[in-house]
Amino acid sequence: MTDVVSIFNLKGGVGKTAAAVNLAYCAARSGRRMLIWDLDAQGAASFYFRVKPKVKGGGRKIVSGRNALGDLIKGTDFEGLDLLPADFSYREFDLRFADQKQSRLKKLIAPLKKDYDLILFDCPPSMSGLSEQIFRASDLLLVPLVPTTLSLRTLDQIRAFMADEKIGGVRLRAFFSMVDRRKRLHREIVEARGGTPDLMLATAIPNASAVERMGTERRPVGAFAPRSTPAAAFRDLWAEVARELG
């Protein structure tokens, strides 16, 4: 059975793509057949995996079904890890999905499930029609949160959105990202688990230069700095996610 996990936050710059790329890497290393779909028109995940952020026919032909997703997938440098690249036309996904059924995205990825054990969405920072499609296609929604007051509000906003749109069938979990232990506020919020201990995973991803080096290395942290603290943190995070998935 294939699991679908989305890394989502309506706030940008919270470490979504770093988490998506490194979790995908850890999952592939653990033996799962992995597909990561870079849904963000910025194409950061595609950049990290050294894949051109371009798909034939763009987002329009994907949503209409004229181009099968399977034909657009590219392998990466890592065995067992494939990527559906970003495309700049994805910025129009809200428009494209607007007149589609709520389960359109779920239907589009269905044929891929026979080839993969885990599909991971690296999601753009917005709350929109595309977000709803993503939520309905996912088994697990992972929300990276920087341990600040403003960032914690986004978790409430996501929960409210899911309640309003009556989106069930997807588990919501969050984890702390870009944690700077030198900051008292970060320490206090992490220790209090953001006030929502039932939703928070135990692993916190540190704010570390190794993660920033992904931009120059163009590889997951585990590939170029396997012994670093963030690489170990991502491995722990993957272990927690794998337990959540069962």
Add this chain to the structure above:
Amino acid sequence: MKAQCVCFRTDGPVADADLAELLGPVGTADSGQAARAAFIYYDSFDWRLAGRGLALRARDREAIELAEARSGRIAATAPGRVTTGFAADLPPGRLRRTVAPVIEMRRLLERLRVRLHATATALRDREGNTVLRLRRERWECRAGGGRGPAHRLWRIVLDPVRGYSGAVRRAAVALEKRFGPGVPPGDTLCDALTAVGAPPEPGAGKPRPGLTGAMTAGEASRAIHLALLDAMTRNEAGAAADIDSEYLHDFRVALRRGRSALALVDKGVLTPETVAEAKAAFRWIARQTNLKRDLDVCLLDLPDFEAALPAEYRACLRPFRDHLLLQSRRESRRIARLLRGQRYRQLRDAWRDRLGAAAAAGPLAGVPARDLAGRRIRKAHRRLLREGGSIDADSPPDALHALRITAKRLRYLLEFFGELYPPRDIAGLITPLKRLQDVLGRFQDSVVQSERIVAFAREMAAAGEVPVETHMAMGMVADSILACGAAARRDFHDSFRRFARPGLRAIFTALFGNSGRRERAQ
């Protein structure tokens, strides 16, 4: 569409320089990463996993992997080792859930040991993207248990990278020119098993006499008995070692079929003295093995017995289980002495020598096999219809037991002589007959099983103190078994009606009647 892995067998190792030359037009090879692993491949005695296109292996004694045999794709993994070889002892999870219904009560045996030396290489395009992965592998293979000499196999495995199907195609063309056609990864496993003398033969357990339309009844009888003797012989070592319960079961099935053949096929085909001697020998062998089989069946059914009880009584069956295990171990030693003993071997070998001897031939030996088959099957079919048609709701249990024997005779005749007729026609008759036999079997087994449990309870009481709760629990088990039997009794009439329907009778007449017989294409 996702491209598939493909392999190329080579006669020896392929050097880096050769590989670079062959695949240079496809991409630049990075320096390979060497890896080693040790695998033990497992399957049941009758290759049940291979028959389902699966391959199970233990990797480095740390993990167990279940793969699709043909593609090599890993379908499930579990941490741990293969311990006893029984499905219940595999680590819980998807792997066990997939394997258990395939092997059932059979034990997994070591079939092959492989020391794998692999060098993994990535081919990159001008932009540095990985366009193809390949592995050069050396397999050092030994038979299960690490016995015998080592055999070496070499291969190159092309592992396509999604989105770069052109690369794998070009690489395959280049390798095919040098090494011959590519094959699916599963072929290497078959080659390795063959090299160590253990080629997979799913379904090889079923005796196939090899009857032809040109045979006489005497030739057919010999072929049938030899096939059954081979089946017995094949299962001797496993039954003597009590590897799993199916060896003795298959041994007894072949023995039982042999006894049935003497009654159903050989009247007039062999001399009465030959038949009588063989019957006495088979009867003696069967009697020596009856108790062990009863014990095996009870032990196999024990989980169901426990499940049928209220939770607070399940532990009370433990003394019963211990008693069964103790008796089973004792009987197992006796069976080993029997099968390794002189008397059994002499009887077996004498029977093999007697078959085909002119002195053993009866007056019907020269009759065409098809004529004899038609007559015997017609008669058995008529008897089954007559006996079954006379059973009603008031008929005693013995009537259904007798009908079960009659049904078994017809089934054996269809199976003995099935090769003389079109396979689909025979299958079309055996399927409804099997359903009828299942219902009759459930009924009779319920009576026999409940009586067995009562007999064991008496034995246990005579041997010493047994808690009252254990006797109560065993009584409850016997009751639940009888309830199943009652349900089978209710199902019988419907099942017999379906077997006796005119359409099926017409097929019997067409195949085995006096005229208009359908022949198997030769």
